[in-house]
Amino acid sequence: MHGGAPVPPPQPAKRRSPKSILRGIGVVLGLVFLAVAGISSMDDASSAEVGDCVKKSSSSLDDGLSVVDCGTAEAQYKVTAVHDDTSDPSVCPANQSAYTKNVHRRRGSDTHMVLCLTSAK
Numbered sequence: 001m002h003g004g005a006p007v008p009p010p011q012p013a014k015r016r017s018p019k020s021i022l023r024g025i026g027v028v029l030g031l032v033f034l035a036v037a038g039i040s041s042m043d044d045a046s047s048a049e050v051g052d053c054v055k056k057s058s059s060s061l062d063d064g065l066s067v068v069d070c071g072t073a074e075a076q077y078k079v080t081a082v083h084d085d086t087s088d089p090s091v092c093p094a095n096q097s098a099y100t101k102n103v104h105r106r107r108g109s110d111t112h113m114v115l116c117l118t119s120a121k
Helices: 018-041
Strands: 053-056 065-068 079-082 095-105 111-119
Touching: none
Parallel strands: none
Antiparallel strands: 053 065, 053 079, 079 111, 095 111
16 A cells, blocks of 8 residues: 555646747747848958958949959959948049948948959959
8 A cells, every 4th residue: 555645636738828929939030030131241242351352243333242252253353442431432543443332230320331342353
């Protein structure tokens, strides 16, 4: 014969409210968005430095640039100078192309930058 106190019944599983489920989904989607935005901005013109090679996103230089490996056929231009806080293309020598970019900052005002470019070929 076994003695002792009877075993209590198992606790019923806690149900999550639809509001908390939606909040959790929102947090996950927000983190995914931030990760994608961070990764996609890593290779754009705003991260270019002197010596980097870039390629045009389309046939027009104004449509955007992305940083590429200088050893690949994709490399179209080489960055010779980066001028922050200006949108004046005349900061580049006459024999170089100037690429002007408006850089959106999450916390603060937008800034401008000009990249001076020479042919990478």
